Amino acid sequence: MRDNTLLEVRNLKTYFYTMDGTVLAVDGVDFVMREGQTVGLVGESGCGKSVTALSIMRLITPPGKIVGGQVIFDGEDLLKVDDEEIRRVRGNKIAMVFQDPMTSLNPVLTINRQVSEALELHLGMNKDESRKRSIELLEIVGIPEAAKRIDDYPHQFSGGMRQRVMIAMALSCNPQLLIADEPTTALDVTIQAQIIELVKRLKKELGMAVIWITHDMGVVAGMCERVIVMYAGHIAESARVSDIYADPRHPYTLGLLGSIPRLDAARKSKLTPIEGLPPDLINAPPGCPFAPRCAWVIDICHQECPRLRGVGPGHETACWANVKEGRA
Amino acid sequence: MSINEILLEVKGLKMHFPLTQGIIIQRQVGAVKAVDGLNFFIRRGETLGLVGESGCGKSTTGRAILQLYRPTAGQVLFEGQDLCKMAGERLRQMRRRMQMIFQDPYASLNPRMTVGNIIGEPMEIHNLAKGKEKQEKVQELLRVVGLNPYFSNRYPHEFSGGQRQRIGVARALAVQPEFIVCDEPISALDVSIQAQIINLLEELQAEFHLTYLFIAHDLSVVRHLSDRVAVMYLGKIVEIATRDDLYRTPLHPYIKALLSAVPIPDPTVEARRERIILVGDVPSPVNPPSGCNFHTRCPIAIPLCSEQEPAFVDKGVDHWAACHRV
Numbered sequence: 323m324r325d326n327t328l329l330e331v332r333n334l335k336t337y338f339y340t341m342d343g344t345v346l347a348v349d350g351v352d353f354v355m356r357e358g359q360t361v362g363l364v365g366e367s368g369c370g371k372s373v374t375a376l377s378i379m380r381l382i383t384p385p386g387k388i389v390g391g392q393v394i395f396d397g398e399d400l401l402k403v404d405d406e407e408i409r410r411v412r413g414n415k416i417a418m419v420f421q422d423p424m425t426s427l428n429p430v431l432t433i434n435r436q437v438s439e440a441l442e443l444h445l446g447m448n449k450d451e452s453r454k455r456s457i458e459l460l461e462i463v464g465i466p467e468a469a470k471r472i473d474d475y476p477h478q479f480s481g482g483m484r485q486r487v488m489i490a491m492a493l494s495c496n497p498q499l500l501i502a503d504e505p506t507t508a509l510d511v512t513i514q515a516q517i518i519e520l521v522k523r524l525k526k527e528l529g530m531a532v533i534w535i536t537h538d539m540g541v542v543a544g545m546c547e548r549v550i551v552m553y554a555g556h557i558a559e560s561a562r563v564s565d566i567y568a569d570p571r572h573p574y575t576l577g578l579l580g581s582i583p584r585l586d587a588a589r590k591s592k593l594t595p596i597e598g599l600p601p602d603l604i605n606a607p608p609g610c611p612f613a614p615r616c617a618w619v620i621d622i623c624h625q626e627c628p629r630l631r632g633v634g635p636g637h638e639t640a641c642w643a644n645v646k647e648g649r650a
Numbered sequence: 651m652s653i654n655e656i657l658l659e660v661k662g663l664k665m666h667f668p669l670t671q672g673i674i675i676q677r678q679v680g681a682v683k684a685v686d687g688l689n690f691f692i693r694r695g696e697t698l699g700l701v702g703e704s705g706c707g708k709s710t711t712g713r714a715i716l717q718l719y720r721p722t723a724g725q726v727l728f729e730g731q732d733l734c735k736m737a738g739e740r741l742r743q744m745r746r747r748m749q750m751i752f753q754d755p756y757a758s759l760n761p762r763m764t765v766g767n768i769i770g771e772p773m774e775i776h777n778l779a780k781g782k783e784k785q786e787k788v789q790e791l792l793r794v795v796g797l798n799p800y801f802s803n804r805y806p807h808e809f810s811g812g813q814r815q816r817i818g819v820a821r822a823l824a825v826q827p828e829f830i831v832c833d834e835p836i837s838a839l840d841v842s843i844q845a846q847i848i849n850l851l852e853e854l855q856a857e858f859h860l861t862y863l864f865i866a867h868d869l870s871v872v873r874h875l876s877d878r879v880a881v882m883y884l885g886k887i888v889e890i891a892t893r894d895d896l897y898r899t900p901l902h903p904y905i906k907a908l909l910s911a912v913p914i915p916d917p918t919v920e921a922r923r924e925r926i927i928l929v930g931d932v933p934s935p936v937n938p939p940s941g942c943n944f945h946t947r948c949p950i951a952i953p954l955c956s957e958q959e960p961a962f963v964d965k966g967v968d969h970w971a972a973c974h975r976v
Contacts, residue, residue, distance in 0.1 A: 366840040366841055366842060367840055480931045482931055510703035510932075511703070511869070511911045511912055512907060512911050513931070514913075515925055515927055515928075518913075537840070538841075539841075540920075542915075543913060543914065543919075544914075544920040563917045564917050567915060577842060578841060579915060580845075581842055581845035582845070582870065583870045583871055584870060584914060584915060584916075585869060585870045585873060585897070585909070585912050586914050586916075586919060593874070594845065595842065595843070595844075595845030595848075595849060596842040596845070599810050599812065599843075600840070
């Protein structure tokens, strides 16, 4: 058996009950993560990648609801434990870094108060200990003059520095799993490179697993071991990072790779966009959600939603068609 | 009309925003030097890419060229005529020839106007068409940007982000301009939609002989679309070259670092790449560093860099850079 399995998500379903109808934000997501592994969760806005992450942490609030599935973390189903227990997991064993460093810090509390909070709550440190540890943490994430800046407020930090503070907070209790939800999307490329280097270094030093949520196939290539591509609440394809780029087996993955200009490739006269729009998740038609935009579409695609099937070692795709030599 | 005709020339453009103190009696205590002395030109029919990080002044440059901000100093010559000296009716006449496509398709369309009115309004303002003729032109424009012509009675909220951006493009085209400033037209869109808009902009350029100033922070997109590229840092242009020169043989240490920081969607390439990681953040444009304003983050800075501002000179064939070390 896979003894070093850290997280197993089985048939996770999270729906939002809105005035307009039920939004099937995450509709049957399965994946497994090993300890210390970095998994990239890729997809466009509204594909359910953030909702998947929030469901793992059980941070879904009404009108959203986790309606089914299991999230087995360290042998325990997080969807079954009581509120007391999930609070002990959040921020302690699983930590999260959010997209927007400008809004995810409390503007009226000092950095010290915010970083220390988890240390005092989860590790039972007193004020002096937590302050000392907070300064260490800020040094680890590369904030210059940490001892001086710890009493500053968030507005005195730049975007990149705030994201470092967020990472310091996330690391405070040595989590086994770090969920980073588009942590560099709001940042400039040079700052993005700094944050990516930082997370890579910390991962090596602390041995934590990372779920890196992004829409940027480039970021994933540089730092993840596995990639999960999501589309309209479903997993479209899941593979080792080398396979997803060299041998994509889902038309959506192919489309994503073909539609972005690459900095190093010969300049093509035209990009190959994916025609059409992502589907409405309220009135999802039966069949494959990508079928209306797909170039490989066959009859069965409109009738039945494909399940993930193996197409190689550790490589799964949810597609009826046999996509092989289609590299754009 | 020759191929190398210069359509727009910018000379010594400065755009400073005053910082004031006091409630009743406002004193000026400083200025945000958003754009601080730019020199460049754009040839008719070409695309000049303008790249840089957030806050470097690239959007301000676009707006100052169109006189949406009145520049503090400098000249903006459109076919040799200085737009900064124009006002009133004369400027309005010139504005027909220059349009803008904005970044955020959710904020740049009036939610209370129908798509037909949004696209038709510029035609009325410039007395180009009205009544039935206007309606026909609106429908034609919708077709040109890839939307259903019968959408003209709908409101912006009925459209997705990509479709709204197409409406924004149609509005810009309504007055048959020669020059369009595209201010990050795709960065608010989803990845799979971005390529649709990029292709549309390229098709329209070929069809209507448009000249673009394409402002973006995404170096891969700028490379795809531009003929020449200008790189900005803290209100100044640090390098201008043709696309191939700039991406193949970048000179300035800032653009070298920028290029190395762009992730490439290929794990084998990523594993071999050497990253130049810049330390620190972009300094404040209120109080820019002395000398070369990049010297605080530059990996190859020498003492001279903090003392003297490097001249912007031609280091090759039409390959301009401002750096003491190259």
